[in-house]
Amino acid sequence: MTDELLVARAQLGERAALAELVERWRTPVWTYVRRMLDAERADDVTQEVWLAVIRGLPGLREPGRFAPWLFTIARRSVTDRLRGQYAAEEARSPDVSPSADPAGSTADSAVESAVESLVDRAELVALVAGLPVREREILVLFYLEDLSVEDCAQICGIPAGTVKSRLSRARRLLRAHLEEKGYRP
Amino acid sequence: MTEEEPRLSARELIDRLEPALAARTRVRAVAALVAGVSGTLFVTALWAGEPGPLPVRTHLAFGLFIVFCLAWACYGGWLLARRVPLFATDRVVAGWIGVTASVVTTVATAVAAVQRGAGLGTALALGGLLTAVALALTVRAHARRAALLRRVRELSGRDGA
Numbered sequence: 444m445t446d447e448l449l450v451a452r453a454q455l456g457e458r459a460a461l462a463e464l465v466e467r468w469r470t471p472v473w474t475y476v477r478r479m480l481d482a483e484r485a486d487d488v489t490q491e492v493w494l495a496v497i498r499g500l501p502g503l504r505e506p507g508r509f510a511p512w513l514f515t516i517a518r519r520s521v522t523d524r525l526r527g528q529y530a531a532e533e534a535r536s537p538d539v540s541p542s543a544d545p546a547g548s549t550a551d552s553a554v555e556s557a558v559e560s561l562v563d564r565a566e567l568v569a570l571v572a573g574l575p576v577r578e579r580e581i582l583v584l585f586y587l588e589d590l591s592v593e594d595c596a597q598i599c600g601i602p603a604g605t606v607k608s609r610l611s612r613a614r615r616l617l618r619a620h621l622e623e624k625g626y627r628p
Numbered sequence: 629m630t631e632e633e634p635r636l637s638a639r640e641l642i643d644r645l646e647p648a649l650a651a652r653t654r655v656r657a658v659a660a661l662v663a664g665v666s667g668t669l670f671v672t673a674l675w676a677g678e679p680g681p682l683p684v685r686t687h688l689a690f691g692l693f694i695v696f697c698l699a700w701a702c703y704g705g706w707l708l709a710r711r712v713p714l715f716a717t718d719r720v721v722a723g724w725i726g727v728t729a730s731v732v733t734t735v736a737t738a739v740a741a742v743q744r745g746a747g748l749g750t751a752l753a754l755g756g757l758l759t760a761v762a763l764a765l766t767v768r769a770h771a772r773r774a775a776l777l778r779r780v781r782e783l784s785g786r787d788g789a
Binding site: 445447448451452453454455456458461462465466469470473477482485486489490493494497498499500501506 | 635
C-alpha cells in the first residue's frame, strides 16, 4: 500500500491506517532525530514529532507529499532544540552558492562514492555525528532518508542550490574525517 | 559501534499518542465550541431584545455571561485548531452537531423573543447567521470527505491492479 493511500485513509479517520503509517515511518523519523540529537532527547522529540504529525494530518492537502511534510515537522522540533547551534553556524559561515566553489567538484565526486559505499555502515553514522548541524541535517536527509534535493530544500526552507552547496561542503568535511581515519577513496 | 534502534515500539508510540486521538478529547473540544457559540448567541439575543431599560447591574451580568460563553467558544476553537485532530469523518459529525445546535438555539431564542414581544428580528438574524455558518462548514466537511473517499478508491484500484 502506498503512503498516499495510507495517508488518505488516515485522514478519513481510519485508526488502522494511522497505526500503519506510524509503524512505517517510526524508524526513519527516529533515525533523523537521533542523528541530529543525543540519545536522551531522541525518544522524547520523536514522540513530540508524532504528536504534531497527528494534529496536523487532517489538514495535509497533498497526501502524496507526506514524507517531506513529515520531515519538515521533525526538523522544526529538532531546530527548536538546536537553535543556538544553528544561529552560531549561520553567523560563522553563511552559505556559499555552488557556482562560487568550482574547485570542490572533483573532490566531491570522489568522496561521494566513498559516502555512498559507506551509507549502510555504522562508521558513517559516527562520522556524520561530528559534522556541523546544517551540513549534518542535509546529509542525513539526502543519504540516510533518501530524499531528493528538492524535498530537502522544502524541508529546510532553503533554495535547491543551497542544499547542493551544503551537501558539497558536507562531503568535503566527511572526506577530511575519512582521511583522518585512514580511509582513501 | 552497533546500530541503534528506537526505544519505543510502534505499539508503545501509538499508546502514548492515544490521549490526542481519544474520542472524548474530540467530543470535549466540539462541545466547548458549540456550547460557547450557542450560549453567546442566546444571551446576546436576550440582551438585545430586552423591552425596557435595565439596571446597570443587569447589563453587567449580561456582559459577563457573554464573556464567559465567548471564553468557552475560544477555548473550543483553539482546541480544534491546535490540539485536537479532527479527521474528515469527525468533521462531518461535528458539522451536523453544529447545525443541530444552531437550529435549536435559534428556535429557543425566537420563542423567548416572541414570549417577551420584542427582539424577534435580532434573534432570527443572529440564529440564521449561525446556522448558515454551521451549514457551510458541514457542506465543506462532506465535500472534503467525498474527495478523500474518491482518492482512496482510485489509489486502491491502482494498488490492486
